[in-house]
Amino acid sequence: MTHRITRGVSLYSFQEEFFLRTMTIRDAVAVAARIGARDIEIIPEQSIPGFPHVTDAWVEQWHATMAEFGTRPLAYDFFLDTLRHPGRRLTHEEQVASVRRDVDLAVRLGTTMLRAIISTPAEVLRDAAPYAEEAGVRLLLEVHAPFHYRHPWVLQHLEVMDALDSPALGFMPDMGCFVERFPRVASERALREGARKDLVDLVVKTYDDHGDVHGLMDTVGYSGGGPVEVGLARQATHYTWRDPRMLLEQMHRTHHVQAKFYEMTDDGVEYSIPYDRIVDVLVEGGYQGCLSSEYEGNRHVQDAFPVDSVEQVTRQHAMFERLLSRHESVPTTGPTTEQEG
Amino acid sequence: MTHRITRGVSLYSFQEEFFLRTMTIRDAVAVAARIGARDIEIIPEQSIPGFPHVTDAWVEQWHATMAEFGTRPLAYDFFLDTLRHPGRRLTHEEQVASVRRDVDLAVRLGTTMLRAIISTPAEVLRDAAPYAEEAGVRLLLEVHAPFHYRHPWVLQHLEVMDALDSPALGFMPDMGCFVERFPRVASERALREGARKDLVDLVVKTYDDHGDVHGLMDTVGYSGGGPVEVGLARQATHYTWRDPRMLLEQMHRTHHVQAKFYEMTDDGVEYSIPYDRIVDVLVEGGYQGCLSSEYEGNRHVQDAFPVDSVEQVTRQHAMFERLLSRHESVPTTGPTTEQEG
Amino acid sequence: MFEKYVIVPGTLRNVVESGRATAYELGVRMPYYRGLGLSMVEDVSVTVDGVRAEPAATTFTVHGNSYPLTAMGEVVDDRWELGEVATVRVEHPGGLAAGVHDVEVSQRLRISYMPVPGGGRARAEVELSA
Amino acid sequence: MFEKYVIVPGTLRNVVESGRATAYELGVRMPYYRGLGLSMVEDVSVTVDGVRAEPAATTFTVHGNSYPLTAMGEVVDDRWELGEVATVRVEHPGGLAAGVHDVEVSQRLRISYMPVPGGGRARAEVELSA
Numbered sequence: 039m040t041h042r043i044t045r046g047v048s049l050y051s052f053q054e055e056f057f058l059r060t061m062t063i064r065d066a067v068a069v070a071a072r073i074g075a076r077d078i079e080i081i082p083e084q085s086i087p088g089f090p091h092v093t094d095a096w097v098e099q100w101h102a103t104m105a106e107f108g109t110r111p112l113a114y115d116f117f118l119d120t121l122r123h124p125g126r127r128l129t130h131e132e133q134v135a136s137v138r139r140d141v142d143l144a145v146r147l148g149t150t151m152l153r154a155i156i157s158t159p160a161e162v163l164r165d166a167a168p169y170a171e172e173a174g175v176r177l178l179l180e181v182h183a184p185f186h187y188r189h190p191w192v193l194q195h196l197e198v199m200d201a202l203d204s205p206a207l208g209f210m211p212d213m214g215c216f217v218e219r220f221p222r223v224a225s226e227r228a229l230r231e232g233a234r235k236d237l238v239d240l241v242v243k244t245y246d247d248h249g250d251v252h253g254l255m256d257t258v259g260y261s262g263g264g265p266v267e268v269g270l271a272r273q274a275t276h277y278t279w280r281d282p283r284m285l286l287e288q289m290h291r292t293h294h295v296q297a298k299f300y301e302m303t304d305d306g307v308e309y310s311i312p313y314d315r316i317v318d319v320l321v322e323g324g325y326q327g328c329l330s331s332e333y334e335g336n337r338h339v340q341d342a343f344p345v346d347s348v349e350q351v352t353r354q355h356a357m358f359e360r361l362l363s364r365h366e367s368v369p370t371t372g373p374t375t376e377q378e379g
Numbered sequence: 380m381t382h383r384i385t386r387g388v389s390l391y392s393f394q395e396e397f398f399l400r401t402m403t404i405r406d407a408v409a410v411a412a413r414i415g416a417r418d419i420e421i422i423p424e425q426s427i428p429g430f431p432h433v434t435d436a437w438v439e440q441w442h443a444t445m446a447e448f449g450t451r452p453l454a455y456d457f458f459l460d461t462l463r464h465p466g467r468r469l470t471h472e473e474q475v476a477s478v479r480r481d482v483d484l485a486v487r488l489g490t491t492m493l494r495a496i497i498s499t500p501a502e503v504l505r506d507a508a509p510y511a512e513e514a515g516v517r518l519l520l521e522v523h524a525p526f527h528y529r530h531p532w533v534l535q536h537l538e539v540m541d542a543l544d545s546p547a548l549g550f551m552p553d554m555g556c557f558v559e560r561f562p563r564v565a566s567e568r569a570l571r572e573g574a575r576k577d578l579v580d581l582v583v584k585t586y587d588d589h590g591d592v593h594g595l596m597d598t599v600g601y602s603g604g605g606p607v608e609v610g611l612a613r614q615a616t617h618y619t620w621r622d623p624r625m626l627l628e629q630m631h632r633t634h635h636v637q638a639k640f641y642e643m644t645d646d647g648v649e650y651s652i653p654y655d656r657i658v659d660v661l662v663e664g665g666y667q668g669c670l671s672s673e674y675e676g677n678r679h680v681q682d683a684f685p686v687d688s689v690e691q692v693t694r695q696h697a698m699f700e701r702l703l704s705r706h707e708s709v710p711t712t713g714p715t716t717e718q719e720g
Numbered sequence: 721m722f723e724k725y726v727i728v729p730g731t732l733r734n735v736v737e738s739g740r741a742t743a744y745e746l747g748v749r750m751p752y753y754r755g756l757g758l759s760m761v762e763d764v765s766v767t768v769d770g771v772r773a774e775p776a777a778t779t780f781t782v783h784g785n786s787y788p789l790t791a792m793g794e795v796v797d798d799r800w801e802l803g804e805v806a807t808v809r810v811e812h813p814g815g816l817a818a819g820v821h822d823v824e825v826s827q828r829l830r831i832s833y834m835p836v837p838g839g840g841r842a843r844a845e846v847e848l849s850a
Numbered sequence: 851m852f853e854k855y856v857i858v859p860g861t862l863r864n865v866v867e868s869g870r871a872t873a874y875e876l877g878v879r880m881p882y883y884r885g886l887g888l889s890m891v892e893d894v895s896v897t898v899d900g901v902r903a904e905p906a907a908t909t910f911t912v913h914g915n916s917y918p919l920t921a922m923g924e925v926v927d928d929r930w931e932l933g934e935v936a937t938v939r940v941e942h943p944g945g946l947a948a949g950v951h952d953v954e955v956s957q958r959l960r961i962s963y964m965p966v967p968g969g970g971r972a973r974a975e976v977e978l979s980a
C-alpha cells in the first residue's frame with residue numbers, strides 16, 4: 039500500500055540532555071535533520087525559558103534554526119494548569135483563555151498541530167475551536183494510556199467533535215497505549231534498587247500475559263514486597279496494551295502521532311511496543327501525518343547509566359525507515375498545508 | 380433441583396451495634412435464631428475482648444448461647460498481622476504459628492470453617508494445613524474482590540491445593556465479587572457530602588455499564604471533581620462485577636459462602652448483587668454449605684441515618700428463603716459433620 | 721467508616737494536678753471493625769484549635785493500661801478493642817480554656833492486608849467538660 | 851524521574867553576614883520534565899541531619915528572584931525552569947558545621963493533570979562547601 043507518513047521528533051525526547059544543559063535546541067534539531075526526521079514537535083514549557091513570555095528574538099532564532107537544518111515546525115504540546123492557584127480551579131473562561139494563548143504562540147512558532155493534554159475538558163476545546171480554526175491550527179487531544187476512544191472521558195470529546203464538526207478538532211494518539219510487553223528498562227531498574235527477583239518476575243509475567251493487574255499491588259504486598267516491588271506493580275497498572283487496530287476507529291480525526299518509546303534495542307526494535315503492527319495499521323488507515331519520536335526511557339536508566347537520547351532516537355528512525363519502506367511512499371507537501379479553512 | 384444449602388449469619392453484620400455497645404453477641408445470636416439462620420460465623424478479633432487470650436468462661440458462655448438458641452458455631456474469621464512489628468514482617472514460621480493459634484481457638488469455639496484472609500500466602504496455608512486437618516477444621520481462603528480464581532495470587536493457592544490435596548484447604552468466596560450495580564448507599568452518601576450530581580452520575584453509569592473504570596478517577600479530577608467525587612470514583616475501581624458462574628470453577632473446594640451485602644431494599648432484594656442468580660448457580664453446582672450474611676452497608680449510612688443491621692439481615696434471610704424455596708431442600712446434618720479425616 | 725464516632729463528645733477535659741491544669745485528655749475510638757494490637761497503632765494525633773500535640777507529650781490509655789504514644793510500637797500484648805474509648809492525654813501546662821474547641825484526631829493504623837495505612841481523620845467542635 | 855539530579859553537589863554552604871553564619875543554602879532542581887509556575891510549587895523542604903527546615907525560615911530563589919517559601923502560592927508570574935538550579939536558603943543561626951551532612955529534599959508540586967502531587971524525595975550525603 040502507499041502511504042503519506044512523515045517522520046519527526048518531539049523535543050521531549052531530549053529531556054535528559056536539556057535538563058542537564060548538555061544539548062541545546064539547535065543541537066537537537068541538527069540531530070533530527072541528520073536522521074531525516076524533518077518535523078519538529080516542541081514543548082514550549084520545557085524549551086522556552088520565561089514561558090509564556092516569548093520574545094521575538096527567540097521566535098526568530100527558532101525559525102532560523104528550522105531554515106538552517108531544513109526542518110519544519112509541526113507540533114506544540116500545551117499543558118492546562120487548571121490548579122494554577124492554590125485552593126481554586128481555573129474557571130472555564132480562564133481555561134479557554136489558556137488555550138487561546140497557546141494558539142497565539144503556536145502561530146508565532148509555525149506549529150499547526152497543538153497537543154491538547156488529556157486533562158483538557160471537552161467544553162474547553164469546544165469553545166477554543168473557533169479561535170484555532172481561524173488561526174489555521176488544530177487542537178488535538180493526546181489520547182494517552184489508560185484512555186482510548188471508547189473511554190467515558192474521550193466520549194465526551196467525541197460528542198463535541200461530532201456536534202461541532204470543526205477541522206480544528208481531532209486526536210493525537212500516544213503509542214504508549216500499545217505497550218505489549220512490560221518495559222525491560224523499568225523492571226531492570228527495580229532490580230537495581232533491590233527488588234526481589236521473584237516478585238519482579240511475577241509483575242512482568244502478569245503484564246506480559248495481559249493478565250489481571252487489578253490487585254497486583256496487593257499481591258506483591260501480601261508476598262512481602264516492599265515499596266520498590268509495590269511501585270513496580272503500580273507501574274504495571276499504568277501501562278496498557280490494546281490492539282493497535284484501535285487506531286482505525288478515529289483515523290479520520292488523527293492528524294499527528296506521538297511515537298512514545300522506552301527502549302530501542304541493539305536489534306533495532308522497540309522492546310515493548312509493536313511498531314511493525316502500528317505502522318501497518320497507520321498505512322492501512324490512510325494516515326497522513328507524522329510519526330513523532332517521544333523517547334521516555336531516560337527516567338528508567340539515568341540512575342545507573344549514561345542516557346543517550348540521540349542514539350535512541352536515531353535507532354527509532356532507522357526502524358521507522360525500515361517499516362515504512364515496506365510500503366510505497368506518496369510525495370507530500372506535508373501536513374502543514376493540508377488543513378483547509 | 381435439590382440443594383443442601385444452609386443459612387447463617389456472620390457477626391460481622393452487627394459491627395455497628397457491637398461498636399456502639401447497643402447489642403451483645405447473645406442479642407445477635409437470638410436474632411439469627413429467630414430468622415432461621417442457624418449457622419454462626421464469628422470474628423474473634425471483633426467479638427472477644429482480650430483476644431487472643433480467651434478464657435474458658437468465655438468459651439463456656441459461647442456454647443451455652445448456642446445451645447440456648449439452637450444455633451451452631453460454624454465459621455471463624457482470622458486475620459494475619461504480618462506487619463505486627465514496626466519495621467519487619469512476620470517470618471514464615473511466625474505466620475504459620477499465627478494460623479495454628481487460630482486453629483486451636485476455632486477448635487475451642489467449635490467452628491470448623493476458618494476464613495483465611497485473602498492476604499494469607501499460599502505457603503503459609505500449605506504449612507498449616509496438616510495441623511488443621513488433624514484438628515478437623517478447614518482453612519478456606521476468602522476470595523474477595525478484586526480477586527478471582529484465575530488471579531495470579533489465587534493461582535498460587537490453587538497450585539498448593541493441587542499439590543497437597545488436603546481436605547483442610549479450600550475456598551470461601553465473598554459475594555462482593557459480584558457487584559453488578561454500583562451500591563446506591565455509597566453514591567447517595569457522596570451526594571450528602573456535597574458531591575456534584577453530574578460526576579456521581581458519571582461514576583455510577585460507568586460502573587453500571589460495566590465500562591472502563593481505569594482512568595475514572597482521572598476523568599473525575601479533570602472534570603473539576605474534588606476529594607468526595609474522586610473518592611467515589613476510587614470506590615468504583617474497588618467493586619467488581621463478574622459472572623456468578625465463576626463460582627462453578629471451584630465449587631468442589633467451596634465449603635462456605637460469605638453473603639456480603641450493602642442494601643436490602645423495601646422490595647426484599649439486594650440493590651447491587653444479583654442473589655437470585657447466585658443462589659441458582661450454587662444449587663446448580665451442588666454447593667453444600669452455608670450462606671452467611673455479611674452486612675456492610677452501615678458504613679455508608681451511619682453519617683445520616685440510624686443503622687438497623689437486624690432489619691437488613693432479616694430482609695436478606697427472607698430473600699434467601701424465597702430464593703431457596705424455588706429448589707427442593709435435602710435434609711442435612713450440616714456442614715460440621717461433612718468433613719472426613 | 722465510623723468517622724463520626726471517633727471523637728467522643730463530653731470527654732474533652734483538663735487534667736488538674738495539685739490545683740493546676742497540666743494536660744488535657746480526650747476519649748477516642750478507632751475507626752475499624754475489629755480490635756487491633758497496639759504495636760500496629762502507628763499514630764493517634766490530637767490537634768486542638770490548630771495546634772497539633774507532640775507525640776512525646778502524648779499518652780495513650782486503654783482499659784487502665786497507659787503507654788507513651790512513642791512506645792506503642794513495642795506493645796504486642798495489649799489491644800485497642802472494637803469500639804473501645806481510649807483516653808489520649810496530652811501534656812499541656814495550663815490546660816485548655818473553657819468553651820468550645822476545634823478538635824481533630826488523625827489516626828494511622830498499620831493493617832497488614834491494606835496497601836495504605838488505615839485510620840484517617842475526624843474533626844468536631846467539642847466543648848471542654850468540667 | 852530525575853531524582854538523582856535534585857540535590858546539586860557542591861552547593862551546600864553557609865551564608866555569612868557580618869562575619870557570622872546566619873543561614874545555610876542548597877542548590878535544588880525540580881524532578882520534572884518542564885518548567886512550572888511557582889504558584890504550583892507547594893513545598894520544597896530541606897532536611898539536614900534529620901532536622902527539617904521550617905517553611906517560615908525558608909527562602910526560594912530562581913534566576914535572581916527571591917520569595918519566602920510561604921508566599922509561593924501567589925507567584926503566578928515567575929517559573930522554576932526545566933533543570934534550573936534554585937537556591938533554597940534556610941535561616942539557621944550559627945550555620946552548619948563543617949563536614950558531610952545527610953541532606954534530604956522533599957518537594958510537592960501541584961501538577962494539574964496528576965491525581966496525586968508530583969515532586970517526591972531525594973537524599974544525599976553532601977559536604978559543606980566553603
Ligand SMILES: [Mn+2]
Nearest residue numbers: 212296298332
Ligand atoms: Mn505523549
Ligand SMILES: [Mn+2]
Nearest residue numbers: 553637639673
Ligand atoms: Mn467477606
